[in-house]
Every structure is written in C-alpha cells, then in structure tokens.
Amino acid sequence: MENPIKQFDFLVLGSGIAGLSFALKVAEKGRVAIVTKKNRAESNTNYAQGGIAAVTSKEDSFELHVRDTLEAGAGLCHEDVVRTIVEEGPERIAELVQLGMHFSERFDPAHPGQKEWDLGKEGGHSKRRILHAKDVTGREIERALLAAISAHQNIEIFENHFAIDLITTHKLGADGENRCLGAYVLQKATGQVFTFASSNILLATGGCGKVYLYTTNPDIATGDGVAMAYRAGAAVANMEFIQFHPTCLYHPKAKSFLISEAVRGEGGVLKTLDGREFMQNYHPLASLAPRDIVARAIDSEMKRSGSDHVWLDITHKPARFVMERFPNIYSTCLNFGIDITKEPIPVVPAAHYQCGGVLTNIDGETEIRNLHAVGEVACTGLHGANRLASNSLLEALVCSHRAAEKMLREFTQPKKQPLPLWQSGHASNADELVVLSHNWDEIRRLMWDYVGIVRTTKRLQRAQKRIENLQAEIQEYYWDFIVTSDLLELRNIAVVAELIIKSARQRHESRGLHFTLDYPDADPELAQRDTILRNVPEATA
Numbered sequence: 001m002e003n004p005i006k007q008f009d010f011l012v013l014g015s016g017i018a019g020l021s022f023a024l025k026v027a028e029k030g031r032v033a034i035v036t037k038k039n040r041a042e043s044n045t046n047y048a049q050g051g052i053a054a055v056t057s058k059e060d061s062f063e064l065h066v067r068d069t070l071e072a073g074a075g076l077c078h079e080d081v082v083r084t085i086v087e088e089g090p091e092r093i094a095e096l097v098q099l100g101m102h103f104s105e106r107f108d109p110a111h112p113g114q115k116e117w118d119l120g121k122e123g124g125h126s127k128r129r130i131l132h133a134k135d136v137t138g139r140e141i142e143r144a145l146l147a148a149i150s151a152h153q154n155i156e157i158f159e160n161h162f163a164i165d166l167i168t169t170h171k172l173g174a175d176g177e178n179r180c181l182g183a184y185v186l187q188k189a190t191g192q193v194f195t196f197a198s199s200n201i202l203l204a205t206g207g208c209g210k211v212y213l214y215t216t217n218p219d220i221a222t223g224d225g226v227a228m229a230y231r232a233g234a235a236v237a238n239m240e241f242i243q244f245h246p247t248c249l250y251h252p253k254a255k256s257f258l259i260s261e262a263v264r265g266e267g268g269v270l271k272t273l274d275g276r277e278f279m280q281n282y283h284p285l286a287s288l289a290p291r292d293i294v295a296r297a298i299d300s301e302m303k304r305s306g307s308d309h310v311w312l313d314i315t316h317k318p319a320r321f322v323m324e325r326f327p328n329i330y331s332t333c334l335n336f337g338i339d340i341t342k343e344p345i346p347v348v349p350a351a352h353y354q355c356g357g358v359l360t361n362i363d364g365e366t367e368i369r370n371l372h373a374v375g376e377v378a379c380t381g382l383h384g385a386n387r388l389a390s391n392s393l394l395e396a397l398v399c400s401h402r403a404a405e406k407m408l409r410e411f412t413q414p415k416k417q418p419l420p421l422w423q424s425g426h427a428s429n430a431d432e433l434v435v436l437s438h439n440w441d442e443i444r445r446l447m448w449d450y451v452g453i454v455r456t457t458k459r460l461q462r463a464q465k466r467i468e469n470l471q472a473e474i475q476e477y478y479w480d481f482i483v484t485s486d487l488l489e490l491r492n493i494a495v496v497a498e499l500i501i502k503s504a505r506q507r508h509e510s511r512g513l514h515f516t517l518d519y520p521d522a523d524p525e526l527a528q529r530d531t532i533l534r535n536v537p538e539a540t541a
Contacts, residue, residue: 004194004421008033008156010407011182011198013163013225017138018375018396019204020145025404026200027154029411033196034155035185037162037485038220051103051132051262052397053390054089057119060127062086069391072124072290073384074512075527076238081362081381085391085398092397093131101144103131121265122389124290130262130390136328141393162186162485163224164193166201166232167419168368178233180371184422188485193422199415200407203229203358203366203373204400208242208496209256210489212351213448216245216258222489223496225377229358230495230535234366237379237530238356239496240503241513243387244453245352246270246294249345250309251336259312259329259347261389264288266325268314270298271344273307292386292513295349299453302348311344349453353392355383355513356503359532364403367534372407374399379530385512429482436477439470440490443497451501455516463501470494503531 009030012019023032055065065086070077097103106118120130133140149155163183170178182197205225209217230236247264249257264270264287270279282297283289289297298310314322319341323330326340333340357379364372375396382395450463474494478487507514509523 002192002194004192005419006033006194006196007416008196008198009411009413010200010202011035011196012202012204013183014204014206014375014377015157016204016206016375016396017141017145017393018400019202020142020149021397022202022204022374022400022404023155024145024148024152025401026407027152029408030154032155033198034149034157035161035163035183035196036157036159037188037224039159051120051130051137051390052089052093052393053122053125053129053388054093054131054394055086055129056090056093056117056131057127057129060129064126065129068124068126069382069388070384072386072388072512073382074386075522076241076384076512076530078381078384084362085380085382085395088398088401089394092394092401095401096141096144096397099144099148101141102133103137104133120262122261123264123285123288123294124388130265132262134325134327138393158185158187160188161194162188162488163205163228164422164483164488166228166368166371167195167197168232170233172420177369178367179369180232181417181419183228186483186485186488191482191484193424193483195419195421197416197419199370200411201371202364202400202403203371203377204375204396205377207354207357207376208493209351209354211444211447211493211497211500212242212452213444214248214348214350216248216256216350216352218256222493223354224489224492225373226354226357226499227492227495229366229368229371229373229377230499230533232368232371233535234368234371234373235359235532235534236357236499237359237532238385238503239354239499239533240507240531241355241383241385242351242500243291243353243355243513244295244349246291246298246349247312247345247347248350248352249333249336250348251338251346254332254336256350257332258350258352259345260326261291263312263314263326263329263345266314266321267317268312269316270294270347271311271313272301272305273309273311275311290386291352291389292515295453296515298347298349309346309348312347313344314340315342315344353387355379355385355387356531359530360399362399362402363406364399365406372403374403381530385514424482433486435473436486436490439474440486440493443467443470443490443493447497447500451497451504453515455504455514457505457516457518460501460505464498464505467494467498467501471498499533502533506531
C-alpha cells in the first residue's frame with residue numbers, strides 16, 4: 001500500500017483555469033500537487049464556450065468595462081476589486097497567448113491584409129470585448145495550460161482523486177489562529193484515503209450547478225470547495241446569487257449543453273413556441289438584456305403558456321456565418337437532429353454560475369490562514385448580485401496570478417508536522433445505494449422547485465425544513481459507511497443547498513439574480529451589503 005502521507009509545497013484542489021494557471025506560476029518555487037476528481041481536463045473551464053472579457057480594442061476602455069460590470073452587479077460589486085481585475089486583464093491575456101493560446105482572428109477592415117482579434121459581444125457589454133476561440137474557448141485554454149503543465153517536472157497531477165475535507169488547526173483542537181494544514185483525499189480507484197500535507201493550499205474547485213435539476217455544468221460541479229471551506233470555518237458570502245443561463249439546449253438526449261450567449265450577441269432572437277418575439281416586453285435591450293432578466297422572462301413565458309421551452313432563432317443570419325462562428329453548437333445540435341441554420345433552437349434556463357462563494361480578498365486569501373480560493377469557488381466582490389458575461393475566466397486568471405505572487409513573496413520551506421491519518425472507524429460498505437440516489441434527486445428537485453429563478457418566503461421555508469431532514473440522514477450515512485465519491489458529492493451538495501437557502505432567506509429584497517415575489521423591489525439599505533455565513537467547526541481531536 002502507498003504511503004498515506006504526501007507532502008507538497010503547494011496543494012491545488014481543482015484543474016480549471018484558476019488551478020492550472022496558479023500551479024504553473026508557483027512551480028518555480030516548489031513541488032505542486034494538483035488534485036482533480038475526474039481527469040485533468042474535466043472542469044467548468046473546459047465547457048466555457050463564450051470567452052474572456054478584456055479590454056484589448058482602441059474603441060473600448062477600462063472605464064466602460066468597469067461600468068458594465070457594476071451595472072450588471074446591481075449595487076453589490078466591490079468597485080475597487082472590479083477596477084483591479086479589469087485593469088490587470090490584458091496582461092494576463094498576453095501571458096495566455098505566450099503559452100500558445102490561439103484566439104479567433106479576422107482581417108482588419110481598416111488595414112487590408114492585417115489580422116486582428118475577432119472580438120465578440122455578449123449581453124450587458126457596451127462594446128465588443130470578448131476574446132474567443134470560435135465557441136470552444138475553454139477547451140482551448142485548458143489545452144494550452146495542460147501542455148505547459150505536462151512539461152513541468154515540479155507539478156504532479158492526481159487524477160480521479162477526491163478531496164474529502166480540509167485539515168485545520170482548529171479541527172485538530174489547537175488554540176490560536178485557524179490555519180489550514182492540508183486535506184484528506186480519496187483515491188477513487190482503490191478507496192484509500194491519503195493525507196496531503198501542505199502549508200499553501202488553493203481551492204479552485206469551481207461551482208455548484210449540480211445542486212439544481214437543470215444545469216449547464218458538468219457532473220463534477222457539486223460545490224465541493226464551498227462545502228469543505230465552510231465546514232472548516234471559512235466565511236461564505238452571497239450564495240443566494242445563482243446565475244441561471246437563459247439558454248440551455250432542451251432535448252431529451254442532450255445533457256447540460258449550453259447555447260452560448262454569443263448566439264444572441266450575433267443576432268439570435270428569443271421567441272415563444274408560436275413564433276412571437278417577447279424580450280422587448282421585458283427590457284429595452286430585448287434579447288441582449290442581462291442574463292437574470294432574460295432567464296426570468298423565459299421562465300415567465302414558459303409558466304404563462306405551460307410550455308417546456310422557448311425558441312432561440314438565428315435562421316435569419318447566413319448559414320455559412322452561423323456554421324463558422326458556432327461550429328461546436330452547430331454540429332452538436334445537428335447530432336440531435338436540429339439544423340440551427342434552418343430551424344430555431346429549443347432552449348430552457350439552467351443553473352449556470354455561482355456568483356457567491358468562499359469569502360476572499362482579491363489575492364484569494366480566505367479567513368483561514370494558508371487557505372486561498374480562486375475562481376468560481378470564491379467570492380471576491382467582482383460579480384456582485386449578477387456576473388457580467390465572460391468576466392469569470394478573467395477573474396480566474398487575474399486572481400490566480402495575484403494569489404501565486406503573494407504566496408511566492410511569502411514562501412518559506414514548510415516545516416513538516418505530523419498530521420493524523422484518516423480514520424474509518426467501524427464504517428462498513430454501504431448496503432443500499434438507492435438511498436444515495438434518492439437523496440441526490442430529492443435535493444436537486446427541491447432546489448429547482450423552491451429555490452430557482454423566482455422565489456417566495458414560503459417556498460424557502462419549505463426548502464429549509466426538507467434540507468435539514470436530508471442533512472441529518474446524510475450525516476448518519478456518512479459516519480456509518482465507508483466514503484465513496486457519490487456519498488461525498490451528496491454530502492457537499494446538501495451543505496451548499498443549505499447555504500443557498502439560508503442566504504436567500506436573509507435577503508429581504510430582489511436584487512440581481514435573487515428575485516422573490518414577497519420583496520419584489522431592491523432595498524437601497526441592502527446595497528453593498530454582503531450576505532455572510534460562518535460555521536464554527538467542531539474539534540475532531
């Protein structure tokens with residue numbers, strides 16, 4: 001059997017753009033472990049079709065990008081954070097290009113024969129500023145980063161390994177400041193649990209889309225980082241703000257396939273099943289309105305007509321343009337029997353992005369020393385009450401760079417300290433896996449029905465009662481049986497579901513992505529006020 005203790009200078013949980021770019025930067029100083037619960041390329045980054053928002057055109061400016069971000073964030077963004085991330089964006093883009101990232105280009109109309117970046121436009125942006133690689137931007141970024149990582153001898157990737165919990169001084173019963181010392185990690189193939197020891201830990205585990213019944217996220221997005229950090233005693237902020245992407249492909253055989261906002265940016269129009277355009281009734285920008293407004297409008301039209309979906313129609317654009325601009329969307333839809341150049345696309349809203357998360361500053365520092373969080377798992381104050389399209393990859397790049405710089409400045413050779421091994425006690429193998437699958441389905445359905453795009457106090461109260469009962473059942477199961485990745489994911493989505501419900505119950509207003517029929521207006525008193533939840537972890541030693 002392998003040595004159950006693994007010592008590294010840096011421990012990265014997650015293999016999206018945040019974790020990979022951070023690992024590359026700190027690897028010059030020490031050994032880095034990247035723990036990822038699937039294979040190395042499986043992450044939300046890999047599914048990001050739209051692109052990265054950054055100011056790279058003479059017609060654009062930092063001020064305009066800041067203004068668009070603040071407007072989308074509905075009075076909850078931290079302006080200093082927004083400004084820093086926007087201003088540092090172009091430099092980070094240049095680094096990606098140096099690594100071999102290929103963004104889509106076009107011929108510059110002002111300078112015949114010369115090429116320039118083909119900048120896209122998405123809802124909420126006043127200028128074309130979205131750098132993209134056709135409609136598979138995330139996949140291209142992962143490719144460039146993984147190629148650079150595989151050439152680095154200081155980085156080791158642990159695929160199919162699942163972080164169970166963080167190890168902290170408070171959990172071990174020590175007094176003083178709470179510090180993170182590492183994590184317990186399950187090797188899925190063997191069931192062995194390893195102790196990963198490190199004094200520099202980065203959470204880059206992505207979001208929690210799988211907490212909902214319909215989501216654009218891959219199966220891995222179960223909120224693991226938020227749940228682990230909360231259990232360890234870190235503050236979690238603004239979890240009521242879950243962004244629902246307005247346009248997920250509606251097809252019985254299509255699983256979580258996103259129809260990029262860029263389709264509307266290039267002229268796609270939303271219509272009811274009888275072919276009527278409706279977005280002009282909800283917002284002056286019509287189909288290019290901010291995501292929360294579009295998602296609510298679609299939800300409202302579906303409820304009014306009792307239909308299962310609406311149409312997104314781009315058939316009025318030339319077929320060649322559609323096929324070249326959206327090759328992945330075109331070919332995927334074609335596989336499902338939909339030719340998007342000739343017929344509208346059936347779409348439905350789906351949980352897409354978690355705007356809240358583990359509370360951090362712009363350098364990724366959490367309330368637990370040595371524990372940093374970057375990307376979708378973190379809440380820096382950039383997104384406020386509603387993320388502006390394509391700002392997420394930008395935040396991941398800028399904040400992972402800042403976290404790496406900070407850790408490198410303060411780096412000292414870690415002192416090895418003995419950490420307790422994982423104890424299974426008298427746990428046995430689970431006998432009835434149907435309990436897991438039932439609880440999993442129940443959580444996702446209750447979150448969709450009671451804590452979805454439109455909320456009410458009564459629905460939230462019902463959701464909280466149900467989740468408390470489920471939590472008790474899951475806890476009992478967790479202690480009685482040997483851990484598996486299914487059980488761990490269920491445990492995490494239950495924690496995250498509870499955090500979303502509690503946060504939503506605390507915000508007595510409608511702002512950005514949090515819309516409640518009982519408080520339909522924004523309360524000026526609650527602008528700039530984050531919803532913060534803390535858990536006091538029990539000592540286990």
